[in-house]
Amino acid sequence: MSNKESRKTTAVVAPKSTPPRPTPTLNTNTGTGTGTKMHKRSRSGCFTCRLRRKKCDEGSPQCKACKHLGLKCEYKRPVWWSNNEQRKAQKETIKNIIKRTKLSEKTSQAPAAPGVESPPALSHSLPTSATYSDVNARTRAVSVDSQYSLEYDFNQPPVQEPFDLYHPQVFTPQIESHLHYQPYPSTPYEVDIKTERQMFVNDVPTRRDSSISTFSTFQPPPSHDSFPPLPEDAWVQEDIYEAHGHLFSPPEEGLDFNFFDFSHGPPHPSHQSVIRVDDCDRPLLDHFIDNVLRLIFPILEVNQHGSARSEVILPALESNKCYLHCCLSIAAIHLKSTQGIQGEQIDSDIMRHRYATISELCEALNRDTDHLQILEATLGMIFFQCSVGRPDDCLPDIPWHQHFQAATSLVRKLELPDTFAHGNSSQMHPPFNMTLTSWIDILGATMLGRAPQFANTYRDKHLSASTSGLCELMGCEDRMMYLISEIACLEALKLGNVLDDMQLCEHIKLLGQQMDLTEPAPGAVDLPYSSTGAIRPKQLSRNMTAMFRVAARIWLCSLVPGSSKYDQSMMDLVARFAALFEFIPSGPDGFDRSLVWPLLIGGAHSTDSSAFRHVFADRIVCLGEQAEFGSFGRMVRLLQEVWRQSDEESKMGERQNVHWRDVMRQKGWDFLLI
Numbered sequence: 001m002s003n004k005e006s007r008k009t010t011a012v013v014a015p016k017s018t019p020p021r022p023t024p025t026l027n028t029n030t031g032t033g034t035g036t037k038m039h040k041r042s043r044s045g046c047f048t049c050r051l052r053r054k055k056c057d058e059g060s061p062q063c064k065a066c067k068h069l070g071l072k073c074e075y076k077r078p079v080w081w082s083n084n085e086q087r088k089a090q091k092e093t094i095k096n097i098i099k100r101t102k103l104s105e106k107t108s109q110a111p112a113a114p115g116v117e118s119p120p121a122l123s124h125s126l127p128t129s130a131t132y133s134d135v136n137a138r139t140r141a142v143s144v145d146s147q148y149s150l151e152y153d154f155n156q157p158p159v160q161e162p163f164d165l166y167h168p169q170v171f172t173p174q175i176e177s178h179l180h181y182q183p184y185p186s187t188p189y190e191v192d193i194k195t196e197r198q199m200f201v202n203d204v205p206t207r208r209d210s211s212i213s214t215f216s217t218f219q220p221p222p223s224h225d226s227f228p229p230l231p232e233d234a235w236v237q238e239d240i241y242e243a244h245g246h247l248f249s250p251p252e253e254g255l256d257f258n259f260f261d262f263s264h265g266p267p268h269p270s271h272q273s274v275i276r277v278d279d280c281d282r283p284l285l286d287h288f289i290d291n292v293l294r295l296i297f298p299i300l301e302v303n304q305h306g307s308a309r310s311e312v313i314l315p316a317l318e319s320n321k322c323y324l325h326c327c328l329s330i331a332a333i334h335l336k337s338t339q340g341i342q343g344e345q346i347d348s349d350i351m352r353h354r355y356a357t358i359s360e361l362c363e364a365l366n367r368d369t370d371h372l373q374i375l376e377a378t379l380g381m382i383f384f385q386c387s388v389g390r391p392d393d394c395l396p397d398i399p400w401h402q403h404f405q406a407a408t409s410l411v412r413k414l415e416l417p418d419t420f421a422h423g424n425s426s427q428m429h430p431p432f433n434m435t436l437t438s439w440i441d442i443l444g445a446t447m448l449g450r451a452p453q454f455a456n457t458y459r460d461k462h463l464s465a466s467t468s469g470l471c472e473l474m475g476c477e478d479r480m481m482y483l484i485s486e487i488a489c490l491e492a493l494k495l496g497n498v499l500d501d502m503q504l505c506e507h508i509k510l511l512g513q514q515m516d517l518t519e520p521a522p523g524a525v526d527l528p529y530s531s532t533g534a535i536r537p538k539q540l541s542r543n544m545t546a547m548f549r550v551a552a553r554i555w556l557c558s559l560v561p562g563s564s565k566y567d568q569s570m571m572d573l574v575a576r577f578a579a580l581f582e583f584i585p586s587g588p589d590g591f592d593r594s595l596v597w598p599l600l601i602g603g604a605h606s607t608d609s610s611a612f613r614h615v616f617a618d619r620i621v622c623l624g625e626q627a628e629f630g631s632f633g634r635m636v637r638l639l640q641e642v643w644r645q646s647d648e649e650s651k652m653g654e655r656q657n658v659h660w661r662d663v664m665r666q667k668g669w670d671f672l673l674i
Contacts, residue, residue, distance in 0.1 A: 045532045047074045047081055051091055056532070069101050077305050275317050281328055284349065285317075288331035291338075295387040295630070298594055299475040299544075303537045312432065322360035322377040326384065329353035334388040337629050350395060357381060358398070361406070372433070375410040378403055379436050386596075386631040386674060400672045401448060404440060408453045411437055417457045420468065430469035439474050442485045443597050443674040446555075449661060451489040458485045475544040475594055479518050484552050486511055491559060501561045508556055515553060520546070525583055535585070543583040544595065550577040551598030554605050558657075565605040566655050577602040578612040586622040593623075596631045596673050603639045604660040608647050634671045638663060 045056030046063050048071050057064045066073035071094055080086035277285050293313055294301070300312075316323040332349040335341060357377065364374045382400050411417065416434040438454065445452040452458065461468055462482035471477045490507050493499050499507070520542060528540040554573050557563055563570065577598075585591055592599070599616070606612040620627045620636065627636060638660055646658040664671060 044075070047078055048072060048094065050530070050532045050534065051081075051087065052094060053531070069098050071097060082303075082305060275314075275324070277324065277328075281349075281353075284328045284331040284335070284353075287335055288327050289313075292327075292331055292334050292384075292388065295593075296384060297473070298591060299541075300473050302535055302540065303472050316373075316376055316380075320373045320376055322357055322364065322373065323380055325353045325356040325360060326377055326380045329357060330380075330384045330388055333385075333393070334629075337388060337390050337393075338625070347395060354397065365406070371410050371414055375407060375414065375433055375437075378407045378410065379433060379440070382407065382440055382672065383436060386672060387593075388630055390629060391634045391637040391669075391671075399670045401444065401670075404444060404453075407437060408441075411454075417454055420454075420457060420461070430467065432469070432473075435469040435473050438468055438481075439470060440672070440674065442481055442488065444672055445485070445488045446491075446597070447661075447664075447672060449491060449495050451492040452485050455485050455489050458482045462486075471541050471545075475541050475591070476548045477518070477541065477545040480515075480545050480548050480552065483511065483514055483518070484548070486514075487552060487556050487559075491555075494559060505560065508559055511556055512553070515549060515556075518545075518549060525580065527583060528585065540585075540591065543580065544591065547577065547580050547584070547595055547598045547602075550580065551601040555601050558605060564655065564657055565607060570605060571607065571610065574602055574606050574610050574612050578610070578615050581615050581619065586619050588624055588626055590623070592619055593626065593630065593632045596635045600635050600639065600660065600673050603635075604642050606643075608643070608650065613643070631671070631673050634669070635673045638669065638671065638673070641667065 045058055046066060048066050049056035049063060052065075054065055059067070062073040065071075078090075080090045275285065289309075293309055297312070304311075313327075317327060329350055332346055332353065336346045336350070361374060361377060364370050382403050385400065411434065416431055416437070419431060420434050420438075438458070441452045441454055442458070458468075459482070462479065465479075468478050468481075470481045490504070490511065494504055525543055525546050526539060528536050528543055530536050550573060554570065554577065557570060557573065558565075565571070565574075584595065602612060603616060623632070627633060641663050642658050642660050645663065646656075649656055649658070663669075
């Protein structure tokens with residue numbers, strides 16, 4: 001029995017006092033250069049400063065800017081960051097807090113003008129004779145009968161002035177005569193409440209979240225004519241970087257967390273999963289959650305932080321036994337690959353859960369029930385294999401395209417293509433399982449030289465310019481994926497000798513013109529980092545789409561009769577493709593593993609002198625051991641074999657195209673390289 005718990009602790013922090021605002025200073029370098037040396041951009045500033053487009057000093061537990069202005073300093077990605085409406089509302093809240101803070105400072109620090117009555121200070125200490133600058137007599141006049149004046153009679157008895165704590169007007173009756181100066185109701189205060197959430201799976205801590213919420217009773221004082229009006233959109237000028245706003249990229253709209261129609265219903269942040277698993281399989285479940293889960297949907301994780309875990313994986317592990325066995329088998333494969341574990345025990349775990357998955361699928365198919373759960377598990381068996389395992393894994397398994405045949409029949413039985421094709425582009429929420437099926441269908445068809453199963457659906461989606469969620473899930477824009485589907489159909493017609501050369505070239509020309517329409521404006525491809533070093537999801541998608549687009553052009557040109565990778569036009573396309581690496585983050589935390597298909601197409605058409613091979617080798621080094629696993633490792637192995645055969649023929653004076661699909665058949669490889 002496995003329980004996933006959520007434990008909270010709450011701590012109340014004492015009221016905060018606002019420190020005096022530091023005077024901004026200008027730091028310049030007076031070296032030999034003529035320009036100002038820019039600061040090094042940080043990648044770990046708080047999200048409040050990111051929203052305000054301000055420099056963050058990354059102080060702990062609060063940065064200097066947020067502490068000074070009384071703002072909530074959040075280093076963990078907040079919920080409002082990924083929602084455009086919530087982000088606008090948060091921005092307005094921050095602006096109002098800053099206005100109140102600056103107004104409080106002005107009223108407490110501004111000197112009174114001579115001869116003009118000033119309101120009482122916002123502090124609530126007892127009033128004294130120095131509190132007001134009244135031209136009339138005060139309640140206690142220092143200049144008359146003061147013990148420090150020469151005319152003071154030291155023999156007179158001391159005068160006891162009445163004091164009433166609850167009626168301060170006894171001290172200062174003149175306040176009542178001024179309508180503008182009403183007494184402030186109570187002393188404002190602010191309380192921080194820190195909440196910590198710890199996630200347990202099988203009584204083992206797997207994730208810990210912490211958040212701080214600020215509650216304030218501060219209310220802005222009544223306006224007065226002596227106070228200067230504040231502009232509606234006034235932001236506090238805290239540092240010199242405000243003048244260099246053109247150097248910072250504009251914020252992007254976040255993806256709505258309800259974008260997809262998840263099979264387990266809408267997001268439920270408070271839901272706690274209870275995953276039932278045998279004691280002997282607990283290490284595999286922990287390994288899957290801690291190490292494998294983050295590798296499966298990296299683009300979805302960028303667009304919707306945490307949704308892959310909370311809305312796709314964990315609910316399925318809880319309710320779908322077949323899906324659970326699939327994930328445990330994937331965890332055993334990853335454990336074997338990454339930690340070099342050998343022996344009968346790990347192989348037994350892989351095969352035991354693999355067999356249990358197939359058995360559960362067969363039983364469910366025979367019952368003809370739970371179609372959605374069967375589809376979910378089948379897609380997991382196909383797609384999760386792309387994230388784990390080595391190319392030389394020799395354990396018996398069912399080919400991915402046989403699993404996909406079962407998946408397509410389930411998709412049709414659930415009538416997902418009709419829901420997919422007839423939905424309104426601006427209002428529909430694409431079914432998550434159909435979006436994942438489409439990604440496998442389109443790119444998987446290129447592995448087999450066939451047309452996609454749902455090519456007509458993608459064609460209708462392309463003509464209606466409606467979304468399928470492919471960009472949000474995998475990073476490539478929907479229009480580009482629809483055109484890749486059309487190229488796959490064209491190649492299937494060519495391989496089937498359905499078209500003659502003239503008809504083939506005419507179709508190639510038309511598809512090339514369609515791809516021209518998807519070309520972005522000059523300068524659209526740029527570095528995907530914001531001024532704080534965070535990934536901008538929309539810019540990353542544009543960059544990834546550019547790589548898919550060039551790879552699709554290479555593939556389309558290769559269909560021209562008599563074309564060769566040694567043609568100048570083809571080499572120019574490959575060089576253009578290699579130049580796009582600059583705009584894709586590299587390394588273990590990069591996104592090379594999400595570009596397996598375009599890397600395969602571009603690499604298979606590169607020559608031995610191409611810049612692509614040198615850049616690609618550097619990317620493999622940056623990726624480290626992760627370059628050896630999953631679809632990326634299989635793609636590297638395939639390209640190495642293609643290059644070996646191609647280069648050997650080139651040295652012999654025979655410049656022939658070695659097709660990567662032919663090499664897979666020769667080696668008996670049945671890879672799904674997506």
